[in-house]
Each structure stands twice: as C-alpha cells, then as structure tokens.
Amino acid sequence: MLKIWGRLTSANVQKVVWCADELGLDCERIDAGGQYGLVNTPAYRAMNPNGLIPVIDDGGFVLWESNAIVRYLAARYGAGSLWPTEIPVRADADRWMDWQAVSLNPGIGPAFIQLIRTTPEKRDLGVIENARIETEKKLGVLNAHLATRDYVAGSRFTMGDIPLGCSVDRWFKLPLSRESHPHVERWYAGLRERKGAAQVVGMGIA
Numbered sequence: 001m002l003k004i005w006g007r008l009t010s011a012n013v014q015k016v017v018w019c020a021d022e023l024g025l026d027c028e029r030i031d032a033g034g035q036y037g038l039v040n041t042p043a044y045r046a047m048n049p050n051g052l053i054p055v056i057d058d059g060g061f062v063l064w065e066s067n068a069i070v071r072y073l074a075a076r077y078g079a080g081s082l083w084p085t086e087i088p089v090r091a092d093a094d095r096w097m098d099w100q101a102v103s104l105n106p107g108i109g110p111a112f113i114q115l116i117r118t119t120p121e122k123r124d125l126g127v128i129e130n131a132r133i134e135t136e137k138k139l140g141v142l143n144a145h146l147a148t149r150d151y152v153a154g155s156r157f158t159m160g161d162i163p164l165g166c167s168v169d170r171w172f173k174l175p176l177s178r179e180s181h182p183h184v185e186r187w188y189a190g191l192r193e194r195k196g197a198a199q200v201v202g203m204g205i206a
C-alpha cells in the first residue's frame, strides 16, 4: 500500500493525495508537519533529510518533492491517462508542473504566508501587493494558454493539471481581490468536479 506523509492543509501534500485518488491507489496518509510534528524525528529525516512534507513510501521506494512524486505515480500507475504516452504532450504537462513550482508558486507562497500565517499587525502589505501583481501576471499567461485547450496539456486531464490545480485552488481561497481570468476560472471549475479533487477543494485554508 502507498504511504503518504503530510498534513492535508499543505498544497504540496494535496497534489499527492489528489494524484493517488485519480489513479485509484490504495493508500494510507499519515499526518506530519505543522502541528503534527514528526518531521524532525530521525526516522523521518532518514526518509527526507529536508524535514519537509510530503514523502511517500511505495513498496519500499521512498520519494520526496511533491511534483517528482506526482510524476512518479503518474508514470508508474497512469500510463496513457495522467502520464501521456505521446512525448510532446508529456513534455507539455511536465512544463506546466515546473512552471507551477518555479514561476507561479513564488508569488502565491508569500501572499499565503502573509495573509494566513501572519497576524494582522505583523503583515507586510507591500509583500502582499507584490505577490498579487506577480501572480496576476502569471495567471494571465495561464489564461492565454487555456483559451485554446481544455486542460494544460491539451484535450485531456493529465498530471500537469494537478500541481497547478492545487496552486490555483489556494489562490482563489485567499482573502484578497483578484482580477478575472475566465479561462483559468472555467478550467478550475471543471477540476473541482473531479472526484480526486474533492479533498483539496473541501479543504479550508490554514
């Protein structure tokens, strides 16, 4: 059975839980990180020396780094579905996974920390505004891409939609004013209907 370590309030853990659900995998999730601790124990550090969540153990194969985990599960259990077999389609899905981590998340992350994890008197409004401006620019790029396709890698849902879906879900739940990105909104509304997304969508922001 697949084991997943990490609290469900983490968007990075949500990616893995959503992916496992899409693939119909039998799995056990163990709360770790945040108020659950565990990440500084020697046993956990032996699995992930960074002391971060998520981590998986799939029949003795241990892996950390959320997008790498999504890729691994898709490749191993989802060839032809989450893992496109056409190489250009797979490269497209891959590209949007990298973009989520290196372009989109650096804007959403600071906005989340300031608005959700920082008390009002300690909030830095300049950080929030910069994060908002950067994220709106990035969502404009995604919006233009989704104007001509149903999902990030084309006409079918793939692994590429999962990390972005978690990031956009988080962005839409943040208490701040947002610009309209109709194609992103249409795509996100479709993702919300998926059974695999239920735990992510149903999660409050904390």
Ligand SMILES: N[C@@H](CCC(=O)N[C@@H](CS)C(=O)NCC(=O)O)C(=O)O
Binding pocket: 010, 011, 012, 013, 032, 033, 034, 039, 051, 052, 053, 054, 064, 065, 066, 067
């Ligand atoms: N790049 C890593 C980032 C992992 C990460 O930063 N995880 C956060 C939660 S989103 C964490 O472990 N925070 C410490 C904690 O929850 O105790 C990944 O995508 O897996």
